[in-house]
Amino acid sequence: MPPARRAPRRSATVPRVGTSSAWRWCRGLFSPPVQNGARERTLSALRAVAGDEGVCVGAALREQHGRDESVHRCRPPDVVVFPRCVEEVSALAKICHHHRLPIIPFGTGTGLEGGVGALKGGVCFSLRKMDQVLDLHQEDFDVTVEPGVTRKGLNSYLRDTGLWFPVDPGADASLCGMAATSASGTNAVRYGTMRENVLNLEVVLADGTVFCTAGRGRRPRKTSAGYNLTNLFVGSEGTLGLLTKATLRLYGLPESTVSAVCSFPSVQAAVDSTVQVLQAGVPIARIEFLDDVMIDACNRFNSLSYPIMPTLFLEFHGSSRSLEEQVTITEEITRENSGSDFSWAEDEETRAQLWKARHDAWYAALALRPGCKAYSTDVCVPLSRLPQIIVETKQDLITNNLTGPIAGHVGDGNFHCIMVLNPEDPEEVKRVHEFTERLARRALAMDGTCTGEHGVGLGKRALLREELGPLAMEVMQGLKATLDPKNLMNPGKVL
Amino acid sequence: MTARVLVGVKRVIDYAVKIRVKPDNTGVVTDGVKHSMNPFCEIAVEEAVRLKEKKLVQEVVAVSCGPQQVQETIRTALAMGADRGIHVEVSGKDYDSLGPLQVSKILAALAKKEEASLIILGKQAIDDDCNQTGQMTAALLDWPQGTFASELVIEGDKVKVVREIDGGLETIKLNMPVVVTADLRLNTPRYATLPNIMKAKKKKIANMKPGDLGVDMTSRVEVLRVDEPPQRQAGVKVESVEDLVSKLKEAGRI
Numbered sequence: 001m002p003p004a005r006r007a008p009r010r011s012a013t014v015p016r017v018g019t020s021s022a023w024r025w026c027r028g029l030f031s032p033p034v035q036n037g038a039r040e041r042t043l044s045a046l047r048a049v050a051g052d053e054g055v056c057v058g059a060a061l062r063e064q065h066g067r068d069e070s071v072h073r074c075r076p077p078d079v080v081v082f083p084r085c086v087e088e089v090s091a092l093a094k095i096c097h098h099h100r101l102p103i104i105p106f107g108t109g110t111g112l113e114g115g116v117g118a119l120k121g122g123v124c125f126s127l128r129k130m131d132q133v134l135d136l137h138q139e140d141f142d143v144t145v146e147p148g149v150t151r152k153g154l155n156s157y158l159r160d161t162g163l164w165f166p167v168d169p170g171a172d173a174s175l176c177g178m179a180a181t182s183a184s185g186t187n188a189v190r191y192g193t194m195r196e197n198v199l200n201l202e203v204v205l206a207d208g209t210v211f212c213t214a215g216r217g218r219r220p221r222k223t224s225a226g227y228n229l230t231n232l233f234v235g236s237e238g239t240l241g242l243l244t245k246a247t248l249r250l251y252g253l254p255e256s257t258v259s260a261v262c263s264f265p266s267v268q269a270a271v272d273s274t275v276q277v278l279q280a281g282v283p284i285a286r287i288e289f290l291d292d293v294m295i296d297a298c299n300r301f302n303s304l305s306y307p308i309m310p311t312l313f314l315e316f317h318g319s320s321r322s323l324e325e326q327v328t329i330t331e332e333i334t335r336e337n338s339g340s341d342f343s344w345a346e347d348e349e350t351r352a353q354l355w356k357a358r359h360d361a362w363y364a365a366l367a368l369r370p371g372c373k374a375y376s377t378d379v380c381v382p383l384s385r386l387p388q389i390i391v392e393t394k395q396d397l398i399t400n401n402l403t404g405p406i407a408g409h410v411g412d413g414n415f416h417c418i419m420v421l422n423p424e425d426p427e428e429v430k431r432v433h434e435f436t437e438r439l440a441r442r443a444l445a446m447d448g449t450c451t452g453e454h455g456v457g458l459g460k461r462a463l464l465r466e467e468l469g470p471l472a473m474e475v476m477q478g479l480k481a482t483l484d485p486k487n488l489m490n491p492g493k494v495l
Numbered sequence: 496m497t498a499r500v501l502v503g504v505k506r507v508i509d510y511a512v513k514i515r516v517k518p519d520n521t522g523v524v525t526d527g528v529k530h531s532m533n534p535f536c537e538i539a540v541e542e543a544v545r546l547k548e549k550k551l552v553q554e555v556v557a558v559s560c561g562p563q564q565v566q567e568t569i570r571t572a573l574a575m576g577a578d579r580g581i582h583v584e585v586s587g588k589d590y591d592s593l594g595p596l597q598v599s600k601i602l603a604a605l606a607k608k609e610e611a612s613l614i615i616l617g618k619q620a621i622d623d624d625c626n627q628t629g630q631m632t633a634a635l636l637d638w639p640q641g642t643f644a645s646e647l648v649i650e651g652d653k654v655k656v657v658r659e660i661d662g663g664l665e666t667i668k669l670n671m672p673v674v675v676t677a678d679l680r681l682n683t684p685r686y687a688t689l690p691n692i693m694k695a696k697k698k699k700i701a702n703m704k705p706g707d708l709g710v711d712m713t714s715r716v717e718v719l720r721v722d723e724p725p726q727r728q729a730g731v732k733v734e735s736v737e738d739l740v741s742k743l744k745e746a747g748r749i
Contacts, residue, residue, distance in 0.1 A: 161687075
């Protein structure tokens with residue numbers, strides 16, 4: 001472990017211990033034809049650990065590992081390695097540490113904030129070969145997984161046990177990747193986010209040190225032992241260490257599920273209903289908001305005929321009797337808020353039909369302007385401020401002639417504007433960028449956050465500084481300097 | 496109202512597992528590998544349970560043939576809503592050579608013993624892809640068969656089956672008793688929930704041997720060798736269309 005450091009004197013920037021010479025040296029290391037000997041020696045050292053098939057320098061593979069599902073352009077690493085176990089991860093990290101090479105952890109590449117771009121080149125650690133589900137404890141409701149296990153993969157593995165892992169960010173993401181970005185999803189209102197559902201992590205630091213944040217093998221449902229290192233690494237986006245195992249909290253599958261849809265005359269009415277449903281103690285599982293622009297897009301995309309009004313998509317979990325009660329209370333609340341066209345279904349096929357609009361929202365938005373790309377904003381505010389921020393944001397979109405249908409996890413006060421833009425049009429790109437900055441600042445002004453679930457990644461570092469303030473940032477930078485003094489872990493992200 | 500539905504469920508290697516051939520090429524590695532119910536059998540169980548929920552059937556009986564471990568598969572069927580289970584014990588060499596012929600003989604004998612009027616099976620198992628058990632069972636019983644069913648409707652003492660065939664869909668009407676095999680689009684099976692798994696522990700699973708049913712387990716098939724598919728070769732990049740055409744000609748492809 002590196003010795004503890006004092007917080008750096010220059011508080012506004014990331015500590016750059018030896019960085020300028022270091023990264024020039026790295027770049028030199030991998031730019032032919034100068035210093036080819038050094039490059040070959042490093043590659044041999046990596047191959048000695050991960051095997052010949054475990055170290056790749058091919059252009060196509062490097063490009064695949066330099067991009068995710070965000071609009072940030074591809075930043076390929078210099079090498080991609082495929083370790084097969086934590087011992088290999090540690091040995092490879094030691095080599096990178098010795099040669100001062102950046103280390104970029106890679107799960108499934110489904111992130112939305114450019115977190116995997118190798119801004120300074122370096123070595124991408126693709127962890128997909130470590131794909132085992134280890135240690136399932138059904139009676140304790142916990143399971144430990146390696147980083148190659150995805151959310152859907154785990155739930156498929158668990159399907160005979162009556163258990164599931166409910167955090168659902170949409171994509172079939174790596175669970176350790178979800179831990180690294182503190183992912184959330186449509187279910188968070190009832191089951192929480194990754195912060196509440198990771199019990200323990202096995203971490204490899206930049207210098208190859210391997211340790212477990214809650215102690216090896218430990219999985220109590222709660223603990224007050226020492227600093228909460230587990231949640232320090234949840235959301236660290238690969239900037240503090242590589243996550244090679246995650247112990248997750250499981251839940252019982254709902255006995256039955258009912259899905260419902262309801263339209264409202266205004267955003268205010270929809271959000272008021274949401275607040276009242278939560279206040280009534282209904283343990284609602286999903287409560288999703290789609291604005292009129294989004295509903296219109298969904299209608300066109302799937303040939304549906306929802307009324308073009310703010311709409312709530314709801315899902316209830318429980319026993320048949322509990323569901324009856326939940327749906328009755330909710331229907332009453334929506335009626336009191338001028339809700340209309342309340343329809344609900346219990347069987348799988350009809351539920352899927354009912355929710356199709358919400359499921360295909362992303363593609364429906366893209367279909368509004370074929371040939372364009374989509375960027376999702378991601379702010380989160382206290383519930384009471386949600387109507388105001390959505391109304392102001394919609395006005396902003398209209399004033400600035402931007403395409404931005406809205407979908408939101410209203411139960412959490414979190415919503416996304418799916419900005420559909422032509423990435424080749426610099427003027428539009430600029431307008432979208434400025435819009436997203438205004439939106440983030442609007443959320444910050446309402447006691448909210450600039451990122452509810454996608455993470456900071458590459459594009460929101462300045463906003464993070466505004467959100468946290470200089471003193472909290474200094475504490476974060478101090479922690480970073482302690483755990484990664486050479487700044488090798490995913491440099492240029494988060495801080 | 497139809498009295499009894501028999502549903503066959505097979506324990507197979509889980510679909511998500513990467514299959515490896517044993518070093519001696521006699522079969523695939525099964526030790527320590529995750530097993531679960533054949534996906535088409537899950538669809539069959541789901542259909543039977545839905546019939547019971549619609550009160551068109553009185554009882555759903557889940558059957559599996561194999562060693563001790565298949566009891567887990569029967570328990571999953573019970574957790575999905577089957578009423579009771581039957582475990583036909585087959586182990587050792589008999590289990591290694593167990594195939595559609597022996598299973599269909601067992602199912603035919605059980606159908607008679609249990610006085611079932613409807614047998615629902617998955618269309619095929621994902622390990623051997625035989626797609627024979629349903630057809631053989633119907634033949635042994637001299638019952639009509641509705642295979643590759645994507646829709647099943649009971650109309651009095653007849654069954655209407657919509658079958659998925661190459662040209663599209665074929666609708667047929669069969670007199671009960673009948674054998675139906677489930678295809679992918681018949682339904683979406685439910686997950687077993689914890690409360691139902693707990694309830695299933697109390698449901699009965701009867702044990703019996705093939706001999707009790709008068710079934711001869713001799714196999715007429717002998718597996719000689721199992722090989723992996725050939726390794727995929729690296730591709731070759733070509734610079735121009737002419738290059739591509741000449742390479743294809745060289746390889747005798749055009």
